[in-house]
Amino acid sequence: MKKILPLIFTALAVIFAGCAKEHHEAVIVAGSTSVQPYAEVLAEAFAHIRPDILVDIQGGGSSAGIMAVDTSVADIGMSSRLLKDSEKWMWHVEFARDGLAIILHPDNPVENFTIEQLRGIYAAEITNWKDLGGKDARIHVITREEGSGTRAAFEELVMDGKFITPRAIVQASNGAVRQLVSNDKNSIGFISLGLVDRTVKAASLGGVAASRENITDESYSLYRPFLFITNGAPEGDAKIFIDFALSPEGQRILSLEGLVEGMNP
């Protein structure tokens, strides 16, 4: 018995060693956790076309991802915000846009807001639907948790420095927000446009409906740019991956996931 054990161990070692794929170094993609799930979907599809190229997606946040590219720790950076002036020197492409929809219960008579009204609602300055032409009922404000990229986008695009009311209900995912709004007639929330379904309705902003077209032509202003960033023009495996993202196939995949096509497809 004792003689067989080392034999078994050696066999296992050989088998596992054989499992290591022979390929180039992985393409490291790091950055926004909002972009991350979509990058992963792209990577999965990419693996079918180029199984020899390993794409490794990591989170860490937009800023961390940009810095990682700057210091050449990562090959590609993901960002869900526009580049700051100090960062603009890096190569970047907006490969998609993530629309931000303001959702209401389908039975809510209110259908349209101005940005000022939206801000007022979320700052708890407007507290009753009747002030907006709706029923006489308190507005139940729903927001995402503080670390959420969606929330950060909302604060930046809508709140203009005002704080979201501490009395707002906090839910930890887009899906949870949507479910809550679909059940509560007096609620309001914000989610990714791609996740709007028949259980809720998306309000229009200043008369402009929340639609892919209106985001593409920027008449609907609530959206986040999804950027890929590289240190210098992309090359090698990183370029192949980014090209895939920008290709019709890549864009089709992204739009199936709910994203809107970017400005430079």
Next chain:
Amino acid sequence: MKRFLRFSLKSSCCSTIIFNMPEAVAKISTVGLNLHYGSFHALKNVSMDIYARQITAIIGPSGCGKSSLLRVFNRMNDLIPGAKVTGSVTIDGSDVYDKTSDVTELRKRVGMVFQKPNVFPASVYENISIGPKNHGVAKNEWDKIVERSLRQVALWDELKDGLKKPGQGLSLGQQQRLCIARALAVEPDVILMDESCSALDPESTMKIEDLMNVLAELYTIVIVTHNMEQALRVSDYAAFIMLADGDGENKAGTLFEYAPTIDLFSNPKHKYTEDYITGRFG
């Protein structure tokens, strides 16, 4: 106290032997009382009178049904599932087992003291006032009642400065007297004492026996005891319940002999009774 007694013996095979005393007033009367616990026939055709303001001792060998008989009088048997009483039991003429009567009223009138002192885990004051409290007596009366009850059992001087102390902190003898006081607090007519001294030391026992004599001035007392000397010392009447007759036949729960204590002990009518009293079995 000696009383002139008269026997009347009806002879038939399933005989009822009736003992009565024309001069004494019957407080509790049973006629043809039978008690079953399920299929077990615990008391067989017991007919007797318990006389008012006398001490009646119920004696007999272990398991003969003494405690069961006692529990008939305050319907504590009702709490035992499967217990069934037939025959007549009356107190002051009214039917104890009348379905429309209030059993809690009965138990107020017929108090019970148990073999082991069962003081509640509360203060002396609370133990005594619990009865009156639940019977609707106003709170401002309780102090009076507590003092009166403790005086009746000769505990007032000992405990009056420690009424808030836990009742279970008293000595066993004191606890049993406290239980008696607790029963007295609800103003009964009858006090049932089920071997109430058997857990106590001789000195406490003596105190309680003295207490019995004092209480008998006001209350009807029925005691169960296996202590023949005690029965002789305190009781006016003695009822002997038998277990099995001389031939070994099971007669558990039969009232065999009932007479004033002096007569029963000095002049038992049956050898069987004599054997028990003198300790040849039991």
Next chain:
Amino acid sequence: MSKYVFFILALSSISALALITIFIISRGAPIIGEVGFFDFVFGMTWAPGRGEYGIFPMIVGSVTVTLGAAALGVPIGICCSIFMTEFAPAALRNFFRPAIQLLAGIPSVVYGFWGLIFIVPLIREYLGGPGLSILAGAVILAIMILPTVISITEVSILALPPEYKAGAMALGLNHWQAIKTVLLPAAKSGIVAAVILGIGRAIGETMAVIMVLGNAVALPQSILDPVRTLTTNIGIEMGYASGTQSQALFATGIVLFAVIMLLNAAAQFITRKK
């Protein structure tokens, strides 16, 4: 030889406790020092993004939800115990007891989910507000602590000498009077222990309530308002917290730790006094 093995194994469980305690305190204590104890514990604003770390609204949340759960769960639990020990026929008792144990076996997350689907809409519909509220949390937790309250109360009542009840009945008390004035007071210390343990369970619950409380950071003004507890605060923000915010969450953990240790000590003290 085996003595040493047992000793080491016993040590390992204590050391786990020690490790966790040291870890939490070392991560959390600095921020309490930085922010200041009073500003931390009594601060009204929790906004890590703006560097504000006041947990008072969460303390209020924990206290109100837990007290609400106790207010609902304890009377029902005690009545249930009384029913099972004093009134129920054996057949019913043998059905109830395992059923209540089953309640204890349901995972917290299932409670939370059920609360979200069933309790929250009910509150929203009939009482108003968003439904996600202190009340919803209290209802869920009340159900969750029932098995604890019931089983300990039941044990306490069953442990009473039967002579108490006999004595009470012999005094002419009816069944309910005997229970209320003699048996329950006699079982008091067991019942208190049951309540404290139930409260301890409630205050530490996270998963069940995170879905039904609404998680608003503001101080609640009514039981229909959404709220955060100390536990759900950690649960919600844990995923993305880092640096100072993460320390603040550990500091919240310290506060929780202290509260639960106090409760456990109280329960032990009371049961030992018997």
